[in-house]
Amino acid sequence: MYQKTLLVLLVLLLGAVGCTQAQQHSNETMLNYKQPKSMQPKVVKTEEEWKAILSPEQYYILRQKGTERPYTGKLLDNKAKGVYCCAACGFELFTSDQKFDSHCGWPSFFNEMAGDRIKKQVDKSHGMTRVEILCANCDGHLGHIFEDGPEPTGLRYCVNSVSLEFKKKD
Numbered sequence: 381m382y383q384k385t386l387l388v389l390l391v392l393l394l395g396a397v398g399c400t401q402a403q404q405h406s407n408e409t410m411l412n413y414k415q416p417k418s419m420q421p422k423v424v425k426t427e428e429e430w431k432a433i434l435s436p437e438q439y440y441i442l443r444q445k446g447t448e449r450p451y452t453g454k455l456l457d458n459k460a461k462g463v464y465c466c467a468a469c470g471f472e473l474f475t476s477d478q479k480f481d482s483h484c485g486w487p488s489f490f491n492e493m494a495g496d497r498i499k500k501q502v503d504k505s506h507g508m509t510r511v512e513i514l515c516a517n518c519d520g521h522l523g524h525i526f527e528d529g530p531e532p533t534g535l536r537y538c539v540n541s542v543s544l545e546f547k548k549k550d
């Protein structure tokens with residue numbers, strides 16, 4: 381009986397994979413790229429606690445997965461040397477050397493810092509299938525990742541300025 385149930389489950393699973401394979405293929409690289417070993421955030425707060433420490437705009441983007449209007453972010457044209465951290469928990473995510481001019485209206489990076497920094501997950505909102513990027517330390521929404529970035533990764537991390545805090549370093 382147990383074996384039979386297992387077999388049915390396996391068939392169902394294979395069927396599901398088959399149906400979505402075509403759609404998932406183009407997102408595979410991004411989903412697997414530097415995916416953190418643990419998907420569980422270390423910083424966990426209630427929505428009330430986040431509301432208390434974030435501005436309404438930060439709360440909307442970081443916790444409710446909102447998007448800032450293009451070409452409005454404070455860090456879009458920032459060329460200073462330093463580190464970009466998560467605005468919610470301070471976790472270091474990108475360096476200024478990883479930033480590039482993508483002309484897409486949001487700060488863009490072709491890579492992330494080493495060490496389980498950014499979680500990737502499929503996002504099917506707004507009638508599109510995209511790969512969402514989140515701070516691995518607190519699950520804060522950062523933006524999305526696309527496969528049209530420059531070498532050497534070919535990736536573009538498209539990030540809301542609001543989700544980032546810049547720390548200048550000489």
Ligand SMILES: [Zn+2]
Pocket residue numbers: 466467468469470471515516517518519520
């Ligand atoms: Zn964070």
